[in-house]
Amino acid sequence: MEKENVTIYDVAREAGVSMATVSRVVNGNSNVKQATKDKVLAVIDRLDYRPNAVARGLASKKTTTVGVIIPDVTDMFFSELARGVDDVASMYHYNIILANSDDSGTKELQVLENLLAKQVDGIIYMGNGLRDKLREQFSHTNVPIVLAGGVDEKNQTPTVNIDYTAATKDAVAKLISNGHKKIAFISGSLEQAINKEYRLKGYKEALAEADIAFDETLIFATNYTYNAGFELANELYGTSATAAFVGADELAAGVLNGLTDRGVSVPNDFEIITAINTKLTQITRPQLTTISIPMYDMGAVAMRMLTKLMGKENIENGRLSLPYGIISRQTTR
Incomplete structure (x- = not known):
């Protein structure tokens, strides 16, 4: 008997029981005598029967x-x-x-x-x-x-x-406490709510509490890739920024390497905090300071x-x- 053609009917016939009994055994129903259960399981094993998940779903509506x-x-x-x-x-x-x-x-x-x-x-x-x-x-x-x-x-x-607003605010506050007033905000598209409505809000709140004016020229929206970060480092190099909050680890790794290749010493000349704590944050040299998300x-x-x-x-x-x-x-x- 070919494996793909084995049905619940075949198991019932071979075991000499009803299809309802086979179904109860397959679904773990305890209302089956042990001897009958053993006999059915032996047939299932011999025929290599696989219950049809689609058929079971139709029957149970799940x-x-x-x-x-x-x-x-x-x-x-x-x-x-x-x-x-x-x-x-x-x-x-x-x-x-x-x-x-x-x-x-x-x-x-x-x-x-x-x-x-x-x-x-x-x-x-x-x-x-x-x-x-x-x-x-x-x-x-x-x-x-x-x-x-x-x-x-x-x-x-x-x-x-997590509370992305509070987390970003805490990260930017850490950079402010280290003496920075020109902090770049680097993220994915600002059309995405996580960046515009949450992270950017936290960034602005941290600046406001420290009485630092918001500077539109320090906001950079790109995509979440390493290459985007590496290319962005050139643009960042020409600004007044001395630190950056970055909304994704791969993007942060690109920024870090791009700045390093330009001769910028991180963290001595420029500080970076990234947003997630994937394993990338420990692979980079220097290792990235980061928000840790569970x-x-x-x-x-x-x-x-x-x-x-x-x-x-x-x-x-x-x-x-x-x-x-x-x-x-x-x-x-």
């Missing part, structure tokens, strides 16, 4: 599958979040469908549609903000959705992240929140903010 929308699967921040999501999903016997959105509005909508067509029970969304069209689609689906690591400035979707925990907590929503449990707080820290390394004095 697929035990969760869709994870990730903007860039190679980004260390999001891949670490995904690890936390996957570990908790496995614990609760959910399978993961990982979908890369390329941080593109059009592809995000397409990916969401594809996941909903696969009848996923829930969705974890990772991104640097919620575009209006995606938010609209979220509001039209009955499938529970949780944001992991991202932000929802309208507070409409359950979210697990990436794995954010993914794990977001998935646990989703399991509660999928199980129709009440959630006391749909917007969880996890603790962060600042790790002083060698790019600050």
